[in-house]
Amino acid sequence: MMKQFWIFVKKEWLHILRDRRTLLILFGMPIAQILIFGFALSNEVKNSKIAVLDHANDDVSRKLIERIEASKYFEITKILYNDSDIDPAFKQGAIRLALVLPASMSEDLHHQNDLRVQLISDASDPNVGTTLVNYMSSIINDYQNELIALNKLPFTIKPEVRMIYNPQLKAAYNFVPGVMAMVLLLICSLMTSIAIVREKEMGTMEVLLVSPLKPALVVISKTIPYLVLSFINICSILLLSYFVLNVPVKGNLFLLLAEGILFIITSLSLGMFVSSIAATQTAAMFGTLVGLFMPTLMFSGFMFPVDNMPIPLQWLSNVIPSKWFFNIVKAIMIKGLGFSAIWKETLILFGMTCMLFIISIRKFDKRLSL
Amino acid sequence: MPENYLIEVNNLTKRFGAFTAVDSISFNVRQGEIFGFLGANGAGKTTAIKMLSGLLTPSSGDAKVIGFDVKTHAEKIKKNIGYMSQRFSLYEDLTVFENMRFYGGIYGLRSIEINTKAEEILNVLNLLNERNILVKSLPLGWKQKLAFSISILHNPPLVFLDEPTGGVDPITRREFWELIMEAANRGTTLFVTTHYMDEAEYCNRVSIMVDGKIEALGTPLELRQQMGVTNMEAVFLSLARKSSRSEL
Amino acid sequence: MRTVLFIIQKEFSQFFREKTNIRMLLVMPVIQLILLPLAANYEVRNIQICIVDHDHSGYVRELTHKIAASPYFKLNSYLDSYKDGLERMEHDEVDIVLEIPPDFEKTLIRENEAALSASVNAVNGQRASLGAQYLLAILRDFNREIRLKWVQFPKFNPVPIIQIDHSFWYNPMMNYKHFMVPGILVILLTMVGANMSALNLVREKELGTIEQINVSPIKKYHFIIGKLIPFWIMGQVVLTLGLLIARLIYGIVPLGSIFSIYLFSSAYLLCILGLGLLISTFANTQQQAMLISFFVMMVFILLSGLYTSIDSMPQWAQWVTKINPIAYFVQVMRLVIMKGSGIKDILPHLASILLMAGIIIPWAIWHYRKRS
Numbered sequence: 001m002m003k004q005f006w007i008f009v010k011k012e013w014l015h016i017l018r019d020r021r022t023l024l025i026l027f028g029m030p031i032a033q034i035l036i037f038g039f040a041l042s043n044e045v046k047n048s049k050i051a052v053l054d055h056a057n058d059d060v061s062r063k064l065i066e067r068i069e070a071s072k073y074f075e076i077t078k079i080l081y082n083d084s085d086i087d088p089a090f091k092q093g094a095i096r097l098a099l100v101l102p103a104s105m106s107e108d109l110h111h112q113n114d115l116r117v118q119l120i121s122d123a124s125d126p127n128v129g130t131t132l133v134n135y136m137s138s139i140i141n142d143y144q145n146e147l148i149a150l151n152k153l154p155f156t157i158k159p160e161v162r163m164i165y166n167p168q169l170k171a172a173y174n175f176v177p178g179v180m181a182m183v184l185l186l187i188c189s190l191m192t193s194i195a196i197v198r199e200k201e202m203g204t205m206e207v208l209l210v211s212p213l214k215p216a217l218v219v220i221s222k223t224i225p226y227l228v229l230s231f232i233n234i235c236s237i238l239l240l241s242y243f244v245l246n247v248p249v250k251g252n253l254f255l256l257l258a259e260g261i262l263f264i265i266t267s268l269s270l271g272m273f274v275s276s277i278a279a280t281q282t283a284a285m286f287g288t289l290v291g292l293f294m295p296t297l298m299f300s301g302f303m304f305p306v307d308n309m310p311i312p313l314q315w316l317s318n319v320i321p322s323k324w325f326f327n328i329v330k331a332i333m334i335k336g337l338g339f340s341a342i343w344k345e346t347l348i349l350f351g352m353t354c355m356l357f358i359i360s361i362r363k364f365d366k367r368l369s370l
Numbered sequence: 371m372p373e374n375y376l377i378e379v380n381n382l383t384k385r386f387g388a389f390t391a392v393d394s395i396s397f398n399v400r401q402g403e404i405f406g407f408l409g410a411n412g413a414g415k416t417t418a419i420k421m422l423s424g425l426l427t428p429s430s431g432d433a434k435v436i437g438f439d440v441k442t443h444a445e446k447i448k449k450n451i452g453y454m455s456q457r458f459s460l461y462e463d464l465t466v467f468e469n470m471r472f473y474g475g476i477y478g479l480r481s482i483e484i485n486t487k488a489e490e491i492l493n494v495l496n497l498l499n500e501r502n503i504l505v506k507s508l509p510l511g512w513k514q515k516l517a518f519s520i521s522i523l524h525n526p527p528l529v530f531l532d533e534p535t536g537g538v539d540p541i542t543r544r545e546f547w548e549l550i551m552e553a554a555n556r557g558t559t560l561f562v563t564t565h566y567m568d569e570a571e572y573c574n575r576v577s578i579m580v581d582g583k584i585e586a587l588g589t590p591l592e593l594r595q596q597m598g599v600t601n602m603e604a605v606f607l608s609l610a611r612k613s614s615r616s617e618l
Numbered sequence: 619m620r621t622v623l624f625i626i627q628k629e630f631s632q633f634f635r636e637k638t639n640i641r642m643l644l645v646m647p648v649i650q651l652i653l654l655p656l657a658a659n660y661e662v663r664n665i666q667i668c669i670v671d672h673d674h675s676g677y678v679r680e681l682t683h684k685i686a687a688s689p690y691f692k693l694n695s696y697l698d699s700y701k702d703g704l705e706r707m708e709h710d711e712v713d714i715v716l717e718i719p720p721d722f723e724k725t726l727i728r729e730n731e732a733a734l735s736a737s738v739n740a741v742n743g744q745r746a747s748l749g750a751q752y753l754l755a756i757l758r759d760f761n762r763e764i765r766l767k768w769v770q771f772p773k774f775n776p777v778p779i780i781q782i783d784h785s786f787w788y789n790p791m792m793n794y795k796h797f798m799v800p801g802i803l804v805i806l807l808t809m810v811g812a813n814m815s816a817l818n819l820v821r822e823k824e825l826g827t828i829e830q831i832n833v834s835p836i837k838k839y840h841f842i843i844g845k846l847i848p849f850w851i852m853g854q855v856v857l858t859l860g861l862l863i864a865r866l867i868y869g870i871v872p873l874g875s876i877f878s879i880y881l882f883s884s885a886y887l888l889c890i891l892g893l894g895l896l897i898s899t900f901a902n903t904q905q906q907a908m909l910i911s912f913f914v915m916m917v918f919i920l921l922s923g924l925y926t927s928i929d930s931m932p933q934w935a936q937w938v939t940k941i942n943p944i945a946y947f948v949q950v951m952r953l954v955i956m957k958g959s960g961i962k963d964i965l966p967h968l969a970s971i972l973l974m975a976g977i978i979i980p981w982a983i984w985h986y987r988k989r990s
Contacts, residue, residue: 016630021901025909031918040935041926044743048929075929082666084826090787091964092961093949096929123786125797126958127660127748128927133784134751155726155762155768160735161750164707169743171926194905285640285908294650305658307664312676313656327710334741335708371684423833444989456828463635464628474835476626482626504635 004213011328015195016225025343026191030233031185031240038245044169050097051078051089057103064101067143071142073135084296086120096122097132109147148251165334176241178302179324179327181263184230185296188267190288196275197284216361219275223268230267234260245276250336256329259346263325266349269356270321276363324349342362372399376528376559377422381431384417391417393582395433399561401527404554406573407563410610414582415563416456419532422561423453436528449477452521456533460517462506466497469505470520477524485521491519494549511542518549522558529553531562535569547572570602580610585609621836622770625844627816633848647806647856651863654802661794662748666694668703668712675723685716690752707739713749714738722851726764744926795868800951801924803860807883807914808890808944813851815894816911818845819986820901832988842983844910846891853887854880864955873958881961882950882968889975890944896982918944946971 016023022082043142050068054061068074074307078095080086089095100118102108108115119136123129166173196219234257241247249256271291278284297303300315317323323346331337339346377399384392399405408417420426422435424444433440435447441602443587452477460469467488474484492498505513514534522529531550535543547569554560562573570576570590586593586609590602597605633639667685671678686693694712697703703715715737718723726732740746793990822828831841861879865869872879900958901907908923921935922944928936939945946967953959961968 019906021906022909025913029913029916032913033920036917036920036935040931040938042743044747044929044930045927046930048927060814061979088963091953091957091963093953093959093963109778109780113778115778117780117782121784121786122957123789123792124926124952125787125791126786127662127744127899129786129789131748133786134755137782137784140780140782144778146906147778154730155761155765156731156758157726157764158733159754159757160733161754162735162737163740163746163750164704164737164748166740166743169740169747171743173740174742184637198905211761223621281640281904285905296656298654305660305742309657309658311727312949313653330710330741331708338875343706399799425829427989432938445835448833451833453830453833455826455829459827459830461628461827462825463632465631466630468628472624472628473834476621476831476834478621478835487922532812576676 002209005217005221008218009224012195012222012225016092016229025231026229027236027248029186030179030237033179033183034172034176034237034245035242037179038170038172038241038247039265041171041175042169045128045135046071046072047075048096048132049077049094050074050099050132051080051086051095052076053080053083053086053098055103056101058106060106060109061101064140064143067139068099068136071135071139073132074141078097081177083313090122090267096128134235170245170247172245172247173334174302176237176245176247177326178300179334180234180237180260180294180329181300181302181326182296183233184260184264184325185267185270186293187230188223188226188264189271189292190285192226192268192271193274193278193279193288195226195285196222197278197281199276201280215364219272219361219364222325223272226271227261227264227268230264231261233303234264247333249333251332251338252324255339256332259325259328259332259342259349262346262349262353263321265326266321266325266353266356269353269360272360272364273356276360295320299323300326302326321352322347375399375434376401377405377433379422379431379433382418382421382428382433383430384421384426385415385429390582392421395582395584396577397584398433399441399559399585400575402554402557402559403574404550404560404562406570406576407561407579408565408567408606409563409579410565410613413579413613415579418579419530419561419563423451423530423572424448428487450526450528452524452529454514454517454521454529454531454534456536459546460505460513460520463504465502465504466508467501467514469516470523473520473611474523479524487523488598491516491523495519511538511545515539515540515549516548520548522553526558528559528561531560533563533565535545535564535566541606543569567602567606570606576602578606579612580609586613597602619840621840622847624845625841626847629848630846631922633852643852643856645861647810647860648863650806651799651802652867654866655795655799658798658802659794659963660744660798661792662745663748664692665690665713665745665752666711667691667714667716668695668697668706669693669702670697670703670715670717673718673722673763674718677692677723677726677764678718680755681718681757681763685753685756685761688752688756690749691756695864703841704737707737710739712739712747714753716753723903727768732875783891796870796956797952799864799868799870800955801948803857803920804862804944804947804951805919805922805924807853807856807887808919808947811849811887811890812894812897812911812915813908814852815845815849815891816897816901816907817904818849819895819898820904820907823898823902824904834869838986838988839983842895842979842986845895846888846979849888849891849894850884853891870955872955874954874960878954878959878961878964879951882947882954882964884970885968885971885975889971889978892978892982893943894977896978896985899982899985899987915944918942921945922948924948940970941974943971943974 031277050066067075069076080089086098087155093227100120102116105115115139119133121129121133163169238249274284274287278287299306299320300322328342328345331342380396381394382392383390383394385402395418407415417426419442421428422433424440434536436450438446440447458521464472470488471484472493474487494529497516500508517536526591535546550560573590574591575589577584593605594600594602597603597608632851655816669682685691695706700715700717703712706712706804707715717735719734722732722734736750737745738750738871786792823893897911897914901910921939921942928939950964950967
């Protein structure tokens with residue numbers, strides 16, 4: 001029995017290894033994602049293009065502009081001369097913020113002791129709009145404090161902000177666990193469900209099912225190679241994030257790998273479940289993409305903040321396995337916590353896996369007796 | 371008067387890597403004849419027919435189809451031939467008429483021509499009531515007859531048929547060959563591959579391919595006499611024994 | 619050119635025969651356009667804050683009230699130990715722990731300066747940085763109030779003060795959905811278009827009908843163009859549907875002219891459908907085509923500036939966005955819909971897209987082989 005089982009596994013291996021292009025994508029996808037998230041995407045708002053409308057063009061304005069240019073947050077790409085130039089500059093998408101300095105700048109500052117400058121921010125992206133105004137305000141405030149150097153303001157509260165877990169605000173800290181959840185789910189469920197349904201479509205499934213091996217085992221044999229592939233992917237993601245992105249595994253590596261295997265099995269069961277329902281490859285593809293991939297992307301919490309969703313959607317997010325896995329990886333990898341912090345999530349995943357596995361195996365067994 | 375050849379093949383060869391699928395074959399096909407291209411599965415028939423119809427580029431050798439070189443003027447050849455292959459070529463999710471309209475259209479027929487042609491074919495095939503049903507719901511034999519009729523919709527002087535009767539019962543095969551004969555009577559030249567030896571008897575001349583080479587060429591009568599046997603089956607078997615490729 | 623019409627006719631018949639296609643084309647984008655903006659809400663609200671108070675003074679009470687009254691914060695807990703606060707952060711219950719040292723009020727009054735510390739859960743960097751900014755703003759405000767209580771500022775400033783007036787243009791209500799919906803519409807249009815066109819040609823390969831096409835005298839560019847046009851039309855239908863939903867459900871009315879959106883989408887669809895067809899000339903099976911198109915689209919979407927601003931990408935990634943059609947359309951949609959940009963403003967974008975389409979479509983035609 002076991003020997004026959006391994007023969008089936010071997011056959012499935014050959015199928016996968018033959019299709020080089022698919023294999024390349026399966027391994028390339030997580031690597032590309034990790035690199036993009038690690039190097040290209042950042043939550044920090046920096047190098048924002050801004051315009052200055054300098055009516056004063058004097059010492060004071062030049063000093064302020066120098067300070068702005070020195071900051072990593074801003075890049076002055078446009079010098080404007082008219083108030084009416086502001087709107088067109090925004091409309092071409094050339095700038096995100098405009099700073100308007102009044103003509104009487106040095107007079108206002110040194111004689112009236114009261115200078116007003118104007119910031120116009122493109123709020124089409126409200127978050128970036130707010131952030132830019134805050135950054136610019138603090139640059140201007142610093143400038144002001146320098147001017148009054150010795151005249152320190154009384155009763156100053158000095159807040160100290162510490163960014164815990166991710167001091168540099170790297171996007172990678174959030175995305176590495178997310179990519180892991182997404183890639184595993186995609187490879188395991190999409191690829192297995194298509195592989196199984198393809199055999200159904202081509203009629204080769206019947207040939208396999210009349211073999212002495214139990215139908216359940218036939219189906220399981222098809223999933224084993226994907227388990228191996230996915231495990232390799234976990235390792236490559238972890239290696240890349242450690243060596244290339246400098247995102248280390250803070251907690252126990254073996255615990256993380258064990259949880260990874262649990263989630264792989266969950267995803268494989270999901271794939272089996274889809275294939276026990278779907279009749280054609282297109283249906284399986286459609287089913288996994290719409291039924292699994294979209295919800296995963298939406299509700300696992302790594303792309304979209306679950307807290308902001310309406311309550312019914314937040315409830316819905318609880319049935320998405322990757323949400324739990326995402327939390328587990330975040331806890332072990334980024335926060336460095338132990339099993340005691342994640343036993344609940346682990347138990348939920350385990351329960352989901354058992355349920356899916358039993359349901360789909362039953363379905364396959366029943367089909368044979370019909 | 372020199373004979374009018376529609377297909378002239380000289381040492382035509384196709385290699386896929388180390389494997390030589392078609393090994394230096396040479397033959398001619400006359401205007402108006404039914405030329406049978408026989409051989410076991412894997413003998414290289416489909417590869418040869420694909421080279422002649424411009425789907426595959428030959429590795430070496432020359433062939434002229436309707437006076438055009440297959441290497442340089444494939445698109446000119448395509449204008450003047452019909453083609454029907456063992457892999458099913460009608461759109462299953464289109465209706466009978468939609469298939470005719472589409473294929474007629476891409477061969478440049480006008481809508482009026484397509485309509486009259488379509489009525490004619492539906493009449494001959496007794497499919498008038500099935501005009502608007504999906505091809506996928508037709509029985510296999512009907513699909514094949516329809517596919518053949520569509521392949522000659524634009525009145526090509528030459529038609530390639532690659533295993534046109536695969537998988538259907540003897541009666542349907544017979545009916546199919548009647549369609550072929552009719553086309554031949556109208557002056558169409560037909561190039562037919564098959565591995566049913568009884569069908570060879572319908573052909574004016576046949577060639578038998580074994581392991582990528584043409585081992586015999588002539589009228590069915592000539593071949594039987596050469597081998598000293600009474601039917602084509604026997605001719606074929608005695609040739610095919612030499613094969614290293616097929617599992618006969 | 620008449621052949622092209624026959625191909626278009628055939629594509630439409632095939633498309634409408636399959637109920638799933640219609641569902642995919644019409645129902646899917648509608649549902650997603652309704653669901654996704656609910657999810658893709660990066661508005662940072664309801665930041666869970668935990669105050670660890672070692673001081674128990676009147677100031678701290680005032681500050682606590684001020685924070686709790688802000689729409690950005692939710693007072694999660696009020697504790698005595700920092701360790702307990704951190705533990706809550708470990709379980710993601712708390713985003714910020716604000717620790718107030720003992721004798722905070724006394725120090726502030728006596729020494730004119732007092733420190734307090736905020737620990738921010740920064741696994742999600744964006745949420746963290748905005749949360750910190752909002753907290754700092756509240757603290758600044760609070761600080762000013764205290765000062766006003768103690769110091770009587772003269773009418774005339776004793777020291778130079780720079781006041782900053784700021785105004786938020788184009789989205790004064792700071793509605794995040796107005797920002798996301800146009801972007802999401804682009805993504806949906808792209809996914810539907812690229813996937814449909816990528817799968818279409820490969821399907822003919824898998825079914826074998828492509829051979830019958832290849833053996834016909836049809837011109838390669840006729841065939842590709844005939845495949846392109848039906849999807850182009852369907853793409854415009856999806857776009858129209860999306861704009862309608864944006865208007866009816868989210869109340870988003872384009873400030874600029876609808877005409878410039880359609881002008882741009884006309885060029886954009888050529889580009890993206892051409893890309894799909896190009897992918898399908900490389901693939902042998904539908905599974906492969908889907909994986910390749912999924913992969914390409916994923917890279918393009920991530921680098922499109924939909925989620926994170928293009929300005930903050932490193933130089934090389936900004937160069938990549940120059941050849942990313944999605945980035946252009948996302949930008950153009952936001953420009954036209956939110957800022958009312960006109961055709962003249964988007965002309966450079968349009969030129970880039972047309973250039974890309976002008977490369978991709980001939981490439982697809984060239985790479986599609988009638989003969990092997």
